[in-house]
Amino acid sequence: MSIDLLNREVAPATVMKPAASLLPADVFGRIGSMETRLARNSQEIQAAQSIRYRVFVEEMGATLSPEAMDLKRDFDIYDDFCDHLLVVDTALxxxxxxxxxxxxxxxxxxxxxANGGFYSASEYEIAPLLARHPSKQFMELGRSCVLPHYRTKRTVELLWQGNWAYALRHGIHAMFGCASFPGTSPESHALALSFLHHSVGAKGEWAVSAREELFNTMDLMPQEAINAKHALMSMPPLIKGYLRLGAMVGNGAVVDQAFNTTDVLIVLPIESISGRYINYYGADAGRFGG
Known part of the structure; x- marks a missing residue:
């Protein structure tokens, strides 16, 4: 993969309003039989939790609470007050x-x-980041997963259409959240983590670090020893997708034993989203608006 995805164009530093859509108010986009929207009831939230279980536990080897393992649903207290973005295939x-x-x-x-803070704060020092931006509204992205058969460009486009439209609707200035490498050994991802540390580390007003007691260095290789193309090829698709959009990465990796992952913190100011992606999805989120 070419590293020109890191040559970011800076979009205007404004929060725009989504355009009028032909779709229902809670539907953010549609491609063929598939659409992206918010969960409408507890049954749909539970279905999303079941998908998370299938991906995180059955596929990636996570270990959840006994109750969650018994119900075969990944859930926690955050599910009660978060919004749940879905991709739905209406042809099923x-x-x-x-x-x-x-x-x-x-x-x-x-x-x-209003509900005790962000999930990511259990791994990263989020409070100083928020304090440096008192006039900005942040949004946390988490628990991203897609069923294996649907891991296609279309599904990814719909997820990001949903994120973008939701961010515009709520006047969001920056997004952040944990993204994961498989396994609990940061050293096994030395090339990718070192590339992230040296090339896209969040600096200055966007700097954020892992909690001291959880901190694992990402500086595992000298910069001159890093092959950028190989580093990008070794990353999970979700992290590469964030980089294409213009994301930065916090300092330090965190090992999540329960989920069998090594986490990094993604930081994505709206003003840093690559201009070509703004143009593709539409500055008003109207790309897949029906």
């Missing part, structure tokens, strides 16, 4: 909750602060 037979093929969990700053 059955009830709406049986048509869900992908999900993201969205947590706005005002909601987080």
């Amino acid at each position: 037979t059955g009830e709406p909750e049986e048509q869900i093929v992908g999900t993201y969990r969205l947590l706005r700053q005002e909601v987080a602060l």
Whole structure:
């Protein structure tokens, strides 16, 4: 993969409003039989949790609470107040909750602060980042997963269409969240982590670090020893997708034993999103607006 994805164009530093859509108010985009929207009821949230279980536990080897393992659903207290973005394939037979093929969990700053904080704060020092931007609204992205058969360009486009439209609707200035490498050995991802540390580390007003007791250095190789193309090829698709958009990465990796992952913190100011992606999805989020 070419490293020109890191040559970011800076979009205007404004928060725009989504354009009028031909779709229902809670549907953010549609491609063929597939659409992206928010979960409408507890049954759909539980269905999203079941998909998370299938991906995180059955595929990636996570170990959840006994109750979650028994119910075969990944859930925690954050699910009660987060919004749940879905990708739904309406061509599938059955009830709406049986048509869900992908999900993201969205947590706005005002909601987080009213309910005890952000999930990412359990791994990263989020408070100083927020304090440096008192006039900005942040949104946490988490629990991203897609069923194997639907891991296609179309599904990824719909997830990002949903994130973008939701961010515009709520006046969000920056997104952040943990993204994961498989396994609990940072050293096994030395090339990728070192590339992230040297090339796209969040600096200055966007700097954020792993909690001291959880900190694992990402500086595992000297910069001159890093082959950027090979480093990008070794990264999970989600992290490469964030980089294409213009994301930065916090300092330090965190090992999550329960989820069998090595986490990094993604920081994505709206003003840093690559201009070509703004143009593709539409400055008003109207790209897949029906």
